[in-house]
Amino acid sequence: MMSDVLIQLFAEVLHLDPSGLNEDSSPDNVKKWDSLAAMDLVAAIEEKFNVQLSTKEIMKMYTIGRARKTLQGKGVAV
Amino acid sequence: MTPADAKQSWRPYKAQQEQDQNAVFDIRIAIAGSMTIEPLEAYLGAHLLQRKFKPTFTIGPFNQVRQICSDYRATLGVDNLNVIVLLWRIEDMFPEMLTRCLESPAAVGDLLAELKGLVGAVAELRRSFHGTLIVSTPPYPSMPGFELLDIGQASLGMTLFNTILQFWTREVAQLERVRIFDLHGLLLRAGLSHAQDVRKWMLYRQPYTENFWFDVGNMLARMIAAEKVSPKKCVVLDLDNTLWGGIVGEDRLEGIQLGDDFPGKAYRDFQRHLLHLKNKGILLAVASKNNPEDAYEVFDKHDAMILSRKDIAVFEVHWESKVESIKRIAKKLNIGIDSLVFVDDNPKEIGEVSERLPDVSCVLVPEELADLPGLLAETDFFDIAEVTDEDRRRTEMMAADNLRQQTQEAMSEEEFRKSLKLKIEVFEIEKHHLSRVTQLINKSNQFNLTTIRRTQDEVETLANSGSAMVLGMDIQDKYGDYGLVGVAILQKESRICIIDTLLMSCRVLGRGAEETFIAKLAEAAHKLGCDELRGNYIPTAKNAMVKDLYHRFQFTRLDQSDEWTIKIKDVPRAPQHIDATLSTRAESSARRSA
Numbered sequence: 001m002m003s004d005v006l007i008q009l010f011a012e013v014l015h016l017d018p019s020g021l022n023e024d025s026s027p028d029n030v031k032k033w034d035s036l037a038a039m040d041l042v043a044a045i046e047e048k049f050n051v052q053l054s055t056k057e058i059m060k061m062y063t064i065g066r067a068r069k070t071l072q073g074k075g076v077a078v
Numbered sequence: 079m080t081p082a083d084a085k086q087s088w089r090p091y092k093a094q095q096e097q098d099q100n101a102v103f104d105i106r107i108a109i110a111g112s113m114t115i116e117p118l119e120a121y122l123g124a125h126l127l128q129r130k131f132k133p134t135f136t137i138g139p140f141n142q143v144r145q146i147c148s149d150y151r152a153t154l155g156v157d158n159l160n161v162i163v164l165l166w167r168i169e170d171m172f173p174e175m176l177t178r179c180l181e182s183p184a185a186v187g188d189l190l191a192e193l194k195g196l197v198g199a200v201a202e203l204r205r206s207f208h209g210t211l212i213v214s215t216p217p218y219p220s221m222p223g224f225e226l227l228d229i230g231q232a233s234l235g236m237t238l239f240n241t242i243l244q245f246w247t248r249e250v251a252q253l254e255r256v257r258i259f260d261l262h263g264l265l266l267r268a269g270l271s272h273a274q275d276v277r278k279w280m281l282y283r284q285p286y287t288e289n290f291w292f293d294v295g296n297m298l299a300r301m302i303a304a305e306k307v308s309p310k311k312c313v314v315l316d317l318d319n320t321l322w323g324g325i326v327g328e329d330r331l332e333g334i335q336l337g338d339d340f341p342g343k344a345y346r347d348f349q350r351h352l353l354h355l356k357n358k359g360i361l362l363a364v365a366s367k368n369n370p371e372d373a374y375e376v377f378d379k380h381d382a383m384i385l386s387r388k389d390i391a392v393f394e395v396h397w398e399s400k401v402e403s404i405k406r407i408a409k410k411l412n413i414g415i416d417s418l419v420f421v422d423d424n425p426k427e428i429g430e431v432s433e434r435l436p437d438v439s440c441v442l443v444p445e446e447l448a449d450l451p452g453l454l455a456e457t458d459f460f461d462i463a464e465v466t467d468e469d470r471r472r473t474e475m476m477a478a479d480n481l482r483q484q485t486q487e488a489m490s491e492e493e494f495r496k497s498l499k500l501k502i503e504v505f506e507i508e509k510h511h512l513s514r515v516t517q518l519i520n521k522s523n524q525f526n527l528t529t530i531r532r533t534q535d536e537v538e539t540l541a542n543s544g545s546a547m548v549l550g551m552d553i554q555d556k557y558g559d560y561g562l563v564g565v566a567i568l569q570k571e572s573r574i575c576i577i578d579t580l581l582m583s584c585r586v587l588g589r590g591a592e593e594t595f596i597a598k599l600a601e602a603a604h605k606l607g608c609d610e611l612r613g614n615y616i617p618t619a620k621n622a623m624v625k626d627l628y629h630r631f632q633f634t635r636l637d638q639s640d641e642w643t644i645k646i647k648d649v650p651r652a653p654q655h656i657d658a659t660l661s662t663r664a665e666s667s668a669r670r671s672a
Contacts (some may be wrong), residue, residue, distance in 0.1 A: 015096075
C-alpha cells in the first residue's frame with residue numbers, strides 16, 4: 001500500500017501518514033479532510049494526473065476508493 | 079517556477095515550520111478575502127521563499143473584510159503582523175445592490191455610497207495597523223448580467239463596472255500608505271476565461287484557477303519584496319540593434335531602422351518604455367562601441383528618436399571594452415555596480431560582462447523583436463514601494479552634477495567648495511518625508527554605517543517616539559537642489575545618544591556634508607539632553623568607505639569593539655563655508671504657531 005500513488009497524494013495534501021489512509025477514508029472518518037482540504041485535493045489530483053474533473057465527478061469522490069474508480073473511469077492507471 | 083513547483087517547494091517548508099515550535103519568521107502575513115482565498119497561501123509563500131523570505135501566514139475568515147477592517151486583531155486572531163492583504167469582489171460584498179444597479183442605473187449612487195463606506199473601513203484599518211497594507215481592486219464581476227459578450231447592445235455591466243472601479247481606485251489612492259494590488263488588471267492580463275474556474279466557484283466559493291492564483295502570488299510577492307529589496311537604479315544601453323535597428327556607422331543616419339513600421343516600431347516602443355522608466359526615476363546610460371559623433375547624430379537629428387541626449391545620464395561611446403564602460407558609469411553616477419541592468423544585442427558582450435561583472439544584471443535583446451518593448455516591463459528590477467519626488471528629479475540632478483564637475487576642474491578645491499554656496503538643512507522629519515526617508519534607509523548601501531533596514535511604519539513609530547529622533551538632511555547649492563539625501567536616527571539612552579542609523583547618498587560626499595551632518599547630529603543630541611554621542615560601524619560587503627568615519631571625526635573606540643564614542647562638546651564644528659541649520663519638530667511647530 002505504501003507505494004500507492006493515490007494514497008500518497010492524499011497523505012501529502014492532508015499532511016497525514018499514508019498508513020492511516022485506506023480505500024474507505026472519507027471526510028467522515030478523516031478529520032483533516034474538510035471542504036478546504038477537498039478543494040486542495042481536487043487541485044492536486046488534476047495536476048498530478050493531468051485530468052479535468054467535472055463537478056459531478058468531484059461530488060462522487062467522497063472516499064479514496066471512489067476517487068480511484070472515478071480516475072480509472074477517465075483512463076488513469078491508479 | 080510553475081504552479082506545481084511552487085506547491086512542491088511550499089509544502090515541505092510549511093510542514094517543517096508547523097512542527098518547529100521555535101521557527102523563526104521574517105515576515106508575518108495575513109491574507110483575507112470576500113471569497114475563498116486559501117490556494118493563495120502556497121503560491122505567495124513559494125514566491126516569497128524564492129526571494130529569500132521566511133514567511134508565515136494567517137488566513138482570514140471567509141468574507142469578513144469589513145470585520146477585519148474594524149478590528150483586525152480580534153477577527154484574525156493575531157497581533158504581530160507585518161502585512162495584511164485584502165482581496166475583495168463587488169458581487170461577494172454587495173450582491174443585491176449590484177443586481178439592483180443592473181435593473182435601475184439610478185441605484186449606482188447607493189452602491190457608490192456603500193463603497194465609500196468600505197473605503198472608510200480601509201482607512202480605519204490603516205490607522206490601527208502599522209504594517210504594510212495591500213488592498214485589491216475589485217475584479218470584473220462574475221455574475222449574471224456581467225457577461226462579456228452581450229451581443230447586440232452596449233454592455234451596461236461594463237459601464238457600471240468601470241464607474242465602480244474608477245471610484246474605488248481614486249478613493250483608495252487618496253489614503254496614505256495603502257498599496258493597491260490590481261487584481262482586475264491581473265485578471266485582464268490572464269484573460270477572464272483562463273483565470274476563472276466556475277466549478278470551484280460553485281463547489282467551494284473559490285473563483286480562480288491554480289494558474290491564476292500562481293500569478294496573484296507572484297505579483298503580491300513582488301509588492302511585498304519591494305518594501306525591503308533595493309531596486310535597480312540604472313539601465314546601461316547598447317545602441318546599434320538595441321535602441322535602433324542596424325549599425326549607424328555603416329547604415330548611416332538614414333539607413334537605421336527606427337520609426338512607426340516594424341522593425342523600427344519595436345525599437346521605438348522600447349525607447350518609449352525606457353523614457354517611462356526614466357520618468358519613474360531610473361537612470362539611463364549608454365555603453366556603445368561606436369564613433370561618438372555617429373551616435374550623437376542619431377540622438378540629435380533622427381526624427382523618430384524618443385530618447386534625447388538629456389535623457390541619458392552618462393554616455394560611454396568609444397571602442398574600449400564594455401566592462402570598462404560599465405565600471406565608469408557606476409563610478410560617475412556613484413552607484414553600486416549591482417544596481418545596474420545592462421541591455422545588449424550581442425551575446426558575446428553579455429557573456430563578457432556577466433562573467434567579469436557578475437553583479438550586473440544582463441539582459442539580451444530577444445531574438446523575437448516584437449518582444450523588445452516589453453523586455454524590461456515584466457521584470458522586478460525596478461519594483462519600488464513608492465516613487466518619490468527625488469526619484470523623478472534624478473536625471474536633472476545628474477545634469478547639474480556634470481556642470482559642477484566642469485567648474486571643479488577649472489578651480490582649486492577650496493575655491494570650488496566656496497563657490498558652490500552649499501546650504502544644508504538638518505531637520506526632524508515630518509509625515510511627508512516618510513516615503514523618501516524609508517526609501518533611503520532601504521537602498522543606501524555604501525555610505526551607511528549600520529545598514530539597518532526599516533519599513534515606513536517602523537520609521538514613523540520611531541519619529542513619533544519621545545526617546546528617538548529621525549533626522550533628514552536637505553542639501554542645495556547654486557547649481558540645484560539635491561533634495562533629501564541624508565538620514566540619521568538618534569536614540570536617547572539617558573545621557574548617551576546612540577547613532578542608530580547614519581547614511582547619505584554618495585553623490586553629495588566630499589564637500590563638507592559629512593562634517594556638517596555629524597556636527598548637527600551632536601547639536602540634536604544635545605537638545606535631547608545628552609552629552610555623549612555613540613555610533614556603531616557594522617561592516618557589510620559594500621560599506622567599507624565609512625569604516626573610518628568615526629575615527630575621522632575624532633570619536634574614540636570603545637575597547638576593541640566597533641562602537642565609537644565622543645563627548646558632544648568635542649565634536650568638530652561644521653565647515654565655515656557651509657550655511658547649515660538644524661530644526662527640531664518643537665521648533666518648527668513653535669514657528670508655525672507664532
